[in-house]
Amino acid sequence: MMKSLGSIRRSFAPWADPASKPFISVKNVTKKFGDFTAVDDLSLNIYTREFFALLGASGCGKSTLLRMLAGFEQPTSGEIILDGQNLAGIPPYRRPVNMMFQSYALFPHMTVENNIAFGLKQDGMPKPEIAERVAQMLKLVKLEKFAQRRPHQLSGGQRQRVALARSIAKRPKVLLLDEPLGALDKKLREETQFELMDLQQELGLTFVIVTHDQEEAMTMADRIAVMSHGKVVQVATPAEIYEAPNSRFVADFIGDVNLFDGTVIGVEGGSLRIETTSGIQLRMASPEKPASGAKAAVAIRPEKIRISRQPPDHAPVNTAEGEIWDIGYLGDMTVFHVRLKDGKVVKASSLNAVRAVEDPLGYDQQIWISFGEDAGVVLKD
């Protein structure tokens, strides 16, 4: 079962297929509150059955975009098309989407059962069918024993499940989730991430999730839209976002990164030669070939940097001398802060594959850092 899900996931890429039609189309949407622009001329396409994440720092307009999809806010300009239908002027109670609220927004005066049944009753579903669907939902979120409880008689994790069950009970075409795991502790959050993914696959729904937690977005989403100040900076799969960020902002926002600023000094084979401001010689594979003299930045992830006691064979290119400045032992891996000759501190991490290392690296030790030609990404700005 799991294996087949995995292979479906791997081959799922409707955004790469020019023939497939987006399910949700956000076209040049702007939302202003007074003079303040919360969402700025934003366009996005989301496909059927996609698990789509809106990722960005708090206040960048993620919730506002989600609330426009749900119908609680009207765009100042631009339009939103869902399944071929323009959503302009359609109130929230007539949209085929449901939302799971950040605060859960459970009805405090109703039992768990009635909370879940509320949406079904609004549709005038016959009673026996409602009872059946509610039972099914309770089973799905493993809350059968809590059907008669009120929300304030539940723990945070249980409330979160009720909110989830309530929002999928109507089988909406799209489920919107606003920081659904924000209030859970770390362990529960990680468990729930995988449960949400399984649920989405099982029900075949389209999920649009808002989060400011990049790990969460990377774990769950098929594609991520990185947002900043009301705009989308990059939309891509988690791997693309991590390995091929399109800008300094994205490189810096997702995971740890070392940025080397420099100038292009030429092309060598398929690679670009760059000299950093402090004189380090770099040779990086790059599909784009800016002219000599152009400014460029190279972003290298800590895990792609090697540490050695001797200068590597390819010296002096893609290497620099420094000393160990700080060591952070995280259990599964160790993070080294290396201080280069020019004072720049570079992060390098290595996996702790064996339990004990003979002669481990220590503080103040003189070492060399090095990396391969395809370890980094050349960013234009």
Add this chain to the structure above:
Amino acid sequence: MEKWSRFNVASVVLGFGFLYLPIVLLVIFSFNESKLVTVWAGFSTKWYSQLWHNQGLLDAAWVTIRVGLLSATCATVLGTLAAVALVRYSRFRGRVLFSGMVYAPLVMPEVITGLSLLLLFVAIGLDRGFWTITLAHITFTMCFVAVVVQSRLLSFDQSIEEAALDLGATPVRTFFAITLPVIAPAVFSGWVLAFTLSLDDLVISSFTTGPGATTLPMKIYSQVRLGVTPEINAICTILIGIVALGVVVASIVTKRREVHRERDERAAIAAIG
């Protein structure tokens, strides 16, 4: 525990004395055997049984209760709607003016409220009596209800209304199925407040009354001018009892909800821990 200084004790005794001494005296003398209000002549409940034979007082009590029930109910509906409008649609034009106008009667001298209502009723040619008193009471108690309900709505989590809309409930259904049940305790408190205010209003009732519609406070006031009788003390004691009961019930309703909530929350936390 903080230490009670002599000054603190003295001020508490003085304050409560001012508040409650007259009431305590009134209650005590309502059980006086003697007809003389100022001389204690032994315990008796005869004034209470005599009340039942005083048709004038009974009629007045009946008018008062009917006015109270009707006006409190109408004032609760209107006051709740006003509070919802003020809190929810916080951006409509003229909101400051509107909220000022809702609160003005709270501080308006009753004489002015009464007089202006009287002028209005005369101007539109309404026969003064039961209905004009009721209308007047709705007018002045409505703003108290609005204040009580508004303070509850300010701490109300609006996302539960959005959740209801999201799940397909129209705004009207959302109000009745979600908003109203959640704020019900505040609405009930507002009703109790409006009812007790209506029960003991003298000034506004006097201005807006007509033939055949005498409320209890008016009756008591007119009788007192002929001399205080123990009978009056008895009816006042009953009134005090009703008002006190209302206040106690309203605060118990609120308190019990809090206690239940806290206990359930603690139980829920213990269940995970």
